[in-house]
Amino acid sequence: MWIFMINPILLYSIFLFSMLYYQAKGVDNNMNQQAMDAILNRRSIRQYTSQPLSTGEIKQLLTAAMSAPSCMNCRDWSFIVVTDRDMLQRMAAGNGKPADPLKQAAAGILICGDLLRTFSKAPEYWIIDCAIAAENICIAAQAMNIGSVWLGTWPQMERVKNQSALFDLPEHIVPHSIIALGYPDGEPKPRPCIYEENRVHFETW
Numbered sequence: 001m002w003i004f005m006i007n008p009i010l011l012y013s014i015f016l017f018s019m020l021y022y023q024a025k026g027v028d029n030n031m032n033q034q035a036m037d038a039i040l041n042r043r044s045i046r047q048y049t050s051q052p053l054s055t056g057e058i059k060q061l062l063t064a065a066m067s068a069p070s071c072m073n074c075r076d077w078s079f080i081v082v083t084d085r086d087m088l089q090r091m092a093a094g095n096g097k098p099a100d101p102l103k104q105a106a107a108g109i110l111i112c113g114d115l116l117r118t119f120s121k122a123p124e125y126w127i128i129d130c131a132i133a134a135e136n137i138c139i140a141a142q143a144m145n146i147g148s149v150w151l152g153t154w155p156q157m158e159r160v161k162n163q164s165a166l167f168d169l170p171e172h173i174v175p176h177s178i179i180a181l182g183y184p185d186g187e188p189k190p191r192p193c194i195y196e197e198n199r200v201h202f203e204t205w
């Protein structure tokens with residue numbers, strides 16, 4: 001106690017540090033909430049305005065994709081970013097009717113597995129690694145108020161073949177999924193509470 005009395009500077013420093021600490025904690029909580037909001041509020045968006053995505057926005061989405069975990073950190077994916085309207089139409093045709101959102105999208109990202117980079121003891125993990133990268137793009141898009149929808153490609157081999165031919169892909173690059181992206185035209189319906197008690201088991205089945 002006596003030390004505070006003789007040293008007001010020390011007292012002031014403690015006060016300042018505790019203020020900074022609690023302020024930093026507050027920012028942390030805020031960021032956690034933002035992450036949860038992006039996850040909980042993400043919906044598939046299939047209709048877009050004509051607003052293009054900037055190069056910076058696309059780079060941010062790809063950075064999110066490349067921040068995904070991958071088996072043994074193999075990072076066994078590659079991405080093809082398409083904004084050309086004609087190519088988007090052809091990608092859509094390659095995946096059939098379910099890929100119609102691409103026709104209107106500002107951009108499409110084809111996520112591909114790179115079979116030369118897989119984990120040799122369990123190469124099939126590339127499929128999971130690509131899926132996580134795809135989901136990271138969708139979550140990041142939500143956080144940026146950009147609409148997205150995942151367009152399934154692998155393991156529908158006809159679609160895989162079509163996309164491979166369209167981009168003239170080497171054999172070790174395998175199309176996995178396409179994410180259509182664009183600024184949403186309209187608000188998606190709010191999601192009902194999605195937590196299902198009966199899907200969850202604690203400690204044992």
Ligand SMILES: Cc1cc2nc3c(=O)[nH]c(=O)nc-3n(C[C@H](O)[C@H](O)[C@H](O)COP(=O)(O)O)c2cc1C
Nearest residue numbers: 042043044045046098099100101149150151152153
């Ligand atoms: C593997 C996979 C494939 C999908 N393929 C398509 C597709 O081809 N076309 C489409 O419109 N939506 C596709 N979706 C989006 C789902 O239909 C959508 O996620 C689901 O209906 C739940 O809706 P939500 O995303 O709004 O929560 C796909 C989603 C996943 C995960």
